[in-house]
Amino acid sequence: MLDPLVGFGARTVKIEYPRDGTAWTARADVPEFKKAPGKAGYRADAKIPFGGVPAKLVKLTIEKNWDTAPQTGLSEVRFFATKSATAPKP
Numbered sequence: 001m002l003d004p005l006v007g008f009g010a011r012t013v014k015i016e017y018p019r020d021g022t023a024w025t026a027r028a029d030v031p032e033f034k035k036a037p038g039k040a041g042y043r044a045d046a047k048i049p050f051g052g053v054p055a056k057l058v059k060l061t062i063e064k065n066w067d068t069a070p071q072t073g074l075s076e077v078r079f080f081a082t083k084s085a086t087a088p089k090p
Contacts (some may be wrong), residue, residue: 007066010074011037014063015048018053024059035066036075044076 010033016024033046058079065072 006028007035008069008072009066010062010072011066012062012064014061015057016059016062017050017053018057019053021056029031 012032013030015027015030017027019025027048027050030048031046036042036044060074060077062072062074
């Protein structure tokens with residue numbers, strides 16, 4: 001449980017996805033991630049909805065953490081999808 005002391009957790013994250021399959025598009029509305037307490041049972045609360053945008057690939061670039069240390073990380077990332085494909089149209 002070292003993180004509460006040094007702040008390795010992600011704070012500012014750029015989230016991108018390829019809209020046309022090649023060029024990456026950055027989400028403009030990504031909020032700052034809260035600092036996690038580093039305690040067992042902590043439940044993450046950062047949810048970034050894509051609003052129905054089809055995204056086969058997602059790139060996360062951590063731009064800033066909660067300290068000045070050069071290393072940082074995320075403890076868990078989840079992606080939720082629709083039950084059936086919505087794009088491209090068959």
